[in-house]
Amino acid sequence: MDLLSGLAGVLPGGRIVADPDELRRHGGGVFTYHAPRPPDAVVCPESREEVVDVLRFASERGVPVVPFGEGSSLEAQTIPVRGGISLDLGRMDEIVEVRPDDFIARVQPGVTHGRLNAELKEHGLFFPVDPGWDASLGGMAGTNASGTNAVRYGVMRDQVLDLEVVFADGTVVRTGGMAMKSSAGYHLTGLFVGSEGTLGVFTELTLRLYPVPEKVLAARAVFPGIEGAGRAAVAMIRSGMRIGRVELVDARTVEAVNAYKGTDYAVAPTLFLEFGGSEAGVEDDVRVARALSDSEGCGGFEFEADGAGRERLWEARHEAALAITRLNPDKKPMTTDVCVPIGDLPDALGHARETIAAHGFDGAILGHVGDGNYHAVFPVDVEDPDEMDRAGTVDGQIVRYALQRGGTCTGEHGVGSGKTGHLREEHGDSLPFMRGIKRLADPGGILNPGKIFAEEEWRAPG
Ligand SMILES: Cc1cc2nc3c(=O)[nH]c(=O)nc-3n(C[C@H](O)[C@H](O)[C@H](O)COP(=O)(O)OP(=O)(O)OC[C@H]3O[C@@H](n4cnc5c(N)ncnc54)[C@H](O)[C@@H]3O)c2cc1C
Numbered sequence: 001m002d003l004l005s006g007l008a009g010v011l012p013g014g015r016i017v018a019d020p021d022e023l024r025r026h027g028g029g030v031f032t033y034h035a036p037r038p039p040d041a042v043v044c045p046e047s048r049e050e051v052v053d054v055l056r057f058a059s060e061r062g063v064p065v066v067p068f069g070e071g072s073s074l075e076a077q078t079i080p081v082r083g084g085i086s087l088d089l090g091r092m093d094e095i096v097e098v099r100p101d102d103f104i105a106r107v108q109p110g111v112t113h114g115r116l117n118a119e120l121k122e123h124g125l126f127f128p129v130d131p132g133w134d135a136s137l138g139g140m141a142g143t144n145a146s147g148t149n150a151v152r153y154g155v156m157r158d159q160v161l162d163l164e165v166v167f168a169d170g171t172v173v174r175t176g177g178m179a180m181k182s183s184a185g186y187h188l189t190g191l192f193v194g195s196e197g198t199l200g201v202f203t204e205l206t207l208r209l210y211p212v213p214e215k216v217l218a219a220r221a222v223f224p225g226i227e228g229a230g231r232a233a234v235a236m237i238r239s240g241m242r243i244g245r246v247e248l249v250d251a252r253t254v255e256a257v258n259a260y261k262g263t264d265y266a267v268a269p270t271l272f273l274e275f276g277g278s279e280a281g282v283e284d285d286v287r288v289a290r291a292l293s294d295s296e297g298c299g300g301f302e303f304e305a306d307g308a309g310r311e312r313l314w315e316a317r318h319e320a321a322l323a324i325t326r327l328n329p330d331k332k333p334m335t336t337d338v339c340v341p342i343g344d345l346p347d348a349l350g351h352a353r354e355t356i357a358a359h360g361f362d363g364a365i366l367g368h369v370g371d372g373n374y375h376a377v378f379p380v381d382v383e384d385p386d387e388m389d390r391a392g393t394v395d396g397q398i399v400r401y402a403l404q405r406g407g408t409c410t411g412e413h414g415v416g417s418g419k420t421g422h423l424r425e426e427h428g429d430s431l432p433f434m435r436g437i438k439r440l441a442d443p444g445g446i447l448n449p450g451k452i453f454a455e456e457e458w459r460a461p462g
Pocket residue numbers: 030031066067068069070071072073074077078089109130131132133135136137138139140141142143144145146147148195196197198200201202203321322412413448
């Protein structure tokens with residue numbers, strides 16, 4: 001029996017999508033240089049029971065299954081490199097429950113962060129993790145996503161209190177609960193968050209929520225050089241202020257944003273900042289941030305006090321990566337994602353700038369520098385082996401610089417199949433243990449094969 005008729009035998013009608021555009025969408029990322037590979041079938045379950053049925057079916061036949069949210073991950077996480085089923089959780093998009101008094105929401109995996117936040121407005125609450133794409137909460141848990149708010153509120157792993165997980169054999173477990181803290185056994189929720197679809201499929205998430213601060217103020221600070229901007233960001237973190245967001249964009253990024261969004265921000269390394277709290281607290285934080293910026297030769301500190309100005313500023317920042325790609329529309333973006341100890345940040349930014357220039361790329365640097373996390377984005381021609389080789393060298397040098405300082409190859413994008421070599425460099429000693437966990441959860445190796453571990457690696461003896 002072929003795959004499609006086999007699936008039709010275990011699922012209600014309308015769950016299997018045969019449209020060629022959808023097969024293409026599920027076989028390539030929205031924003032990636034990795035080679036596409038369409039799945040053999042796109043399946044859209046509408047309940048936990050249907051997820052169980054698909055996984056049982058696939059396990060019995062050894063068919064690969066790749067969970068799919070919005071497909072916006074950047075390291076080929078959703079590309080089915082061995083074919084099989086792309087399991088699209090987009091139709092499981094119910095906000096099951098909002099408990100304002102407990103600061104908790106229970107959601108199905110297909111709900112996006114934008115939709116959850118729209119729903120939370122009436123409660124005066126918000127969910128802070130905000131990747132620059134309206135990604136699904138299931139996918140965000142899959143990559144342990146973060147974004148501009150992480151410096152104050154933490155990353156996805158800090159927000160997920162509980163997951164309902166379906167294993168490859170169809171077993172359903174819950175990993176946590178509704179309590180804000182727990183010491184009950186191993187931290188399975190933390191293990192599954194960031195597992196990139198390789199250990200199980202999330203069918204429900206319980207998330208922490210936060211009150212919207214009384215006063216919010218956004219600002220832009222412009223600097224003569226990227227290292228100075230980095231030093232100012234580090235000084236703000238060191239000062240202990242409750243800063244909401246500290247985002248750095250270099251001059252090339254500002255140029256791209258101005259062209260893409262029609263803004264007229266000064267073309268220079270810039271920190272986008274946000275302060276939130278009580279009226280008096282915000283005023284105090286702004287005063288300190290301004291003084292620290294001035295001591296790094298800040299050439300302009302401007303506020304976006306009204307809601308529209310703030311929205312324009314953060315929209316520009318969120319769409320900066322897209323804006324950069326528009327500068328070279330015939331090429332694909334390669335994006336590094338290193339994160340370094342915060343004190344190493346200014347030099348790391350300078351090193352990245354020099355490395356990109358030394359290899360002749362039209363690159364840009366931007367990042368969540370309050371966490372020591374930044375991206376070098378350089379457009380590549382995937383058909384040009386020499387250019388791909390040079391891009392690999394730049395990527396390798398930036399990653400090695402971070403690892404030598406105790407940093408990581410990926411602060412938020414995850415490993416996928418793009419960073420398996422870097423993971424080996426970073427965590428070679430613990431890879432056998434990780435592989436053991438993979439074998440325990442998914443003995444047949446059907447869940448997102450070829451991700452986190454290179455294809456040939458995951459079966460290697462412990
Ligand atoms: C323009 C742009 C800006 C971005 N900015 C940021 C940023 O600032 N910060 C950041 O962290 N990321 C960023 N990203 C990357 C991306 O948005 C995140 O990786 C996001 O978490 C992916 O969510 P998704 O719904 O698209 O998931 P997908 O890409 O569909 O899936 C991601 C991973 O999770 C797995 N998965 C999906 N659903 C489930 C499920 N229900 N159960 C188990 N596993 C599942 C998949 O198999 C895959 O391995 C950006 C991407 C773009 C295109």
